[in-house]
Amino acid sequence: MYKHILFATELNETKSYIEEKVKKLQRLTQAKLSVIHVVEPIPSAYYSGEYGIISGADSVDSIGSTKILEERSKEVLQPLVKRLNITEQDLHISIGHASGEILAFAEKENVDLIITSSHGVHGLQLLLGSTTNAILHGAKCDVLAVRLKE
Amino acid sequence: MYKHILFATELNETKSYIEEKVKKLQRLTQAKLSVIHVVEPIPSAYYSGEYGIISGADSVDSIGSTKILEERSKEVLQPLVKRLNITEQDLHISIGHASGEILAFAEKENVDLIITSSHGVHGLQLLLGSTTNAILHGAKCDVLAVRLKE
Helix, strand or coil, X not given: CCCEEEEECCHHHCCCHHHHHHHHHHHHHCCEEEEEEEECXXXXXXXXXXXXXXXXXXXXXXXXXXXXXXXXXXXXXHHHHHHCCCCXXXXXXXXXXXXXXXHHHXXXXXXXXXXXXXXXXXXXXXXXXXHHHHHHHHCCCEEEEECCCC | CCCEEEEECCHHHCCCHHHHHHHHHHHHHCXXXXXXXXXXXXXXXXXXXXXXXXXXXXXXXXXXXXXXXXXXXXXXXXHHHHHCCCCHHHEEEEECCHHHHHHHHHHHCCCCEEEEXXXXXXXXXXXXXXXXXXXXXXXXXXXXXXXXXX
């Protein structure tokens, strides 16, 4: 039914029940499974403390911080790689605009199903709604939006 | 994985490959399968020929026309009922606002996956985009948006 499933994940979704659905669907369809997480560069204004989001980071520039986030993402997602029984090569950390990176990967790698979550839950994750929306509108393949529990 | 799948269909999607996906997913998950089609009442202006969409219908009022469309939908969807191997009772024709009817049914019947298409293709079907959007935003369950071929 599907040959290549792409699970677009946020860091805080690991260990959640969305992962169980990804696993089950992969098993049922016997599809190849890739995981993507996109680190969105944070405007330097956040680092200057202007918005009060990240404090004490005056000495870290935006590019450096993005790099740190990228490496941290890889670490955080290691247990997921194991739980999903995929290889390191099937975990993709991209830097850029979330939906754009996900759609570009999907097209390049002939993904036929993107799995994403349909509602963000906390703080910055509210942005997820617009990412899912953009994925849905831009995807050339099927999209499964898994409803996150409140 | 899923226990009750709801396939929200447009009339012109029957016989298309979306149906194959619905069938396969139902088989893989062994879920109960329901089909819903919503007839949206057409403003009487269309019947007066004002927009030139339906001509020669001056003597048919809006309510009567909706009723005709409802019955016609049932007829048109009969072959789908057979192909999907469901009972007549699992085919639901609703009258109202598409996304509202679909979401209400899903909630009432404990649907855990709604399957819809992600892009309309012809004429009025362009409206489907907003229906899918509204389903995605309003659904309390998972939504699979199947990308229609161009």
